[in-house]
Structure formats: C-alpha cells, structure tokens
Amino acid sequence: MPALPKRLLAVLLGLVTAAVVLVPAASTQAARAWAPESTAVIKPGVQMLTAGAQCTANFVFRDAAGNVYVGYAAHCAGKGKSDDVNGCTTPSLPMGTAVQFVTGGNFFRPGKVVGTGRLAYSSWASMQKLRTxxxxxxxxNDFALVRVDRASVAKVNPTMPVWGGPSRIVSGTLATGSAIYTVGNSSMRTGKAVAKTGKILGSAGGGLGYHIRTGNPGIPGDSGSGFLDAQGRAAGVLSTLNIGISLMPVTNTMGNLGAELAWAQRYAGIKGLVLVPGTRPFKR
Structure with missing residues (x-):
C-alpha cells in the first residue's frame, strides 16, 4: 500500500464551513523537442510524491537557461497539519528536497516512479522570507516548482491530458460562472488521471483566488492540479477543499495562477520563468 496523503479531511461540526489544505511535478522552448504526448510520462496530471505526500502536477514551465519545471501546490512540500493553510507561518521542506513523478499510485499499490526532480521554488518559503x-x-499564494532532473527531461510533455492546451496564462480574473477544466490524480482514487469540468463560484482574496465547484470535487492528492478556462488558458492551481455539514455542495478553492506566477517571477530567483504551452490545442 502506498503512503497516503499526509493531509486528511477535517471533521466539521454544525454548519461551519472550513478550508482544508489538499495533498498530499535546447535553451528555448522553440528549440526543445518535447516527448510525444502519447508516450510522455511527466506531464500535467502526473502524480508527484514529496516526503510521502502525494499531489497532482499542474503545468510545465521553463527558464532562460533551458531548465524544465513542473508546478504543484506549495503546501505539497509543507510540514504542517491538514488545517495549516497559512503559507506565511507554516514551515516548508527545504529547497532541493527530492520529488518523484509517479504513475498508477493508489490504495493498493505505490505506483511506478517515472522520473525525479528537486524542489526549486515555494511561494510559502518566499513569503516567509519576505515576512509577508x-x-x-x-x-x-499556494504554488511551487519542481525542477525536473536532466535524466528525466526527455520524458516531459506540457500538454494537459484530455483537454489539450494550455495556450497561455489568464491575465486578470475570471468572471463568476466561467467554465473551468482540469485533471486530478489522487492516489485515493484508482491511480488514473480524471478529467473534470466545473465553474467559478466567485473570486477570493481580491482576485488572488477563486471559489470553484466541479462535478467530482478535488480531494487530498488532487492538490496542485491545474485548471484551464474555456479558451484553454492556464487559470489556476487547486489548493483547498471547503466542507461543512449543510445543504451546500462540497467546493474547492484554487489560486489565481497569473498572480502566483507573477510572484514567482519576481521572487523565485529563476531568470526567464515562463509557462510552456501544450503541443496540442485545447478542445472542449
């Protein structure tokens, strides 16, 4: 049996709704030949293991030096409990921490390690350093980057499974009611990536995030998964699950990737950090 996500759902009483962290991957993009989508094993939706905690990869990024990164949520490398959602106070694992890319992990088997990387950036660590x-x-602001090891870069493709894309980053914020598309891959399910659709319920934190709903809610292990909008643009990163004993359905919160990436570009110390577009166009 694989190591289960270290962050579990909180048990709530009354009609109170709570937010719980979910858990627990040539020198220019034009010059790089990505692995064919049909054979690539490191891509959006792949499982990522960090010190026993499992999350889902969102998008692929690169820098000016040609290094390749896979994104997930900063709390995937956090050292707090399930209800420690404050990235400015919750400790994180150090930069350089080993991360594994895994396929097929579930309750009954650990899955296959298909690549490796190292934690290269955490928004939580950066905010603590800046005393935000x-x-x-x-x-x-719940976003982190794992630098893919050189031996594993040839296994990378930046395309979102099923949907295709991303084309670019959403600039600004999405309107309430906007459609969203994602792929989750929690080891609490079958170990296969699950394509889901949903909508924006409203913005959060002055546009730094969104409250969202999907037909199949994000659960521990889906954390870090990426969301596309109806144009195939990279829109957000799954962060928390909102649960409560009431008539309201289960919802999630996702960070605004545009804001999260802008912060990383300013404070990560990674020169020329950009999103890599998918090799196949987005299609609903």
Whole structure:
C-alpha cells in the first residue's frame, strides 16, 4: 500500500464551513523537442510524491537557461497539519528536497516512479522570507516548482491530458460562472488521471483566488492540479477543499495562477520563468 496523503479531511461540526489544505511535478522552448504526448510520462496530471505526500502536477514551465519545471501546490512540500493553510507561518521542506513523478499510485499499490526532480521554488518559503503579512496572499499564494532532473527531461510533455492546451496564462480574473477544466490524480482514487469540468463560484482574496465547484470535487492528492478556462488558458492551481455539514455542495478553492506566477517571477530567483504551452490545442 502506498503512503497516503499526509493531509486528511477535517471533521466539521454544525454548519461551519472550513478550508482544508489538499495533498498530499535546447535553451528555448522553440528549440526543445518535447516527448510525444502519447508516450510522455511527466506531464500535467502526473502524480508527484514529496516526503510521502502525494499531489497532482499542474503545468510545465521553463527558464532562460533551458531548465524544465513542473508546478504543484506549495503546501505539497509543507510540514504542517491538514488545517495549516497559512503559507506565511507554516514551515516548508527545504529547497532541493527530492520529488518523484509517479504513475498508477493508489490504495493498493505505490505506483511506478517515472522520473525525479528537486524542489526549486515555494511561494510559502518566499513569503516567509519576505515576512509577508497580507492575509489574502498568505492564504491563496499556494504554488511551487519542481525542477525536473536532466535524466528525466526527455520524458516531459506540457500538454494537459484530455483537454489539450494550455495556450497561455489568464491575465486578470475570471468572471463568476466561467467554465473551468482540469485533471486530478489522487492516489485515493484508482491511480488514473480524471478529467473534470466545473465553474467559478466567485473570486477570493481580491482576485488572488477563486471559489470553484466541479462535478467530482478535488480531494487530498488532487492538490496542485491545474485548471484551464474555456479558451484553454492556464487559470489556476487547486489548493483547498471547503466542507461543512449543510445543504451546500462540497467546493474547492484554487489560486489565481497569473498572480502566483507573477510572484514567482519576481521572487523565485529563476531568470526567464515562463509557462510552456501544450503541443496540442485545447478542445472542449
């Protein structure tokens, strides 16, 4: 049996709704030949293991030096408990921590390790270094990057399974009611990536994030998974699950990837950090 995500759902009483962290991957993009989508094993939706915690990869990124990165949520490398959602106070694992890319992990088998990388950036660590006090950013800036080891780069393709894309980053914020598309891959399910659709319920934190709903809610292990909008643009990163004993359906919170990437470009110390577009166009 594989190591289960270390962050479990909180048990709530009454009608209170709570947010719980979910858990627990040539020198220019034009010059790089990505692995064919049909054979690539490191891509959006792949499982990522960090110190026993499992998350889902969102998108692929590169820098000016030609290094390749896979994104997930910063709390995937956090050292807190399931209800430690404040990225400005919750400790994180150090940069350089080993991360594995895994396929097929579930309750009954650990899955196959298909590649490796190292933690290269954490928004949580950066905010703590800067002594950030903005409550909205502390709660919603939940993004990290894993630098893919050189031996594993040839296995990477940046295309979102099923949907295709991304084409680019969403600039600004999405309107309430906007459609969203994602792929989750929690080891609490079958170990296969699950394509899901949903919508934006409203913005959060002054546009730093969104409240969202999908037909199959994000659960522990789906954390870090990426969301596309109806144009195939990279829109967000799954962060928390909102649960409560009430008539309201289960919802999730995702960070605004545009804001999260802008923060990383400013504070990660990674020169020329950009999103890599998918090799296949987005199609609903």
């Amino acid at each position: 006090k903005d409550a909205n950013r502390c709660a919603l």
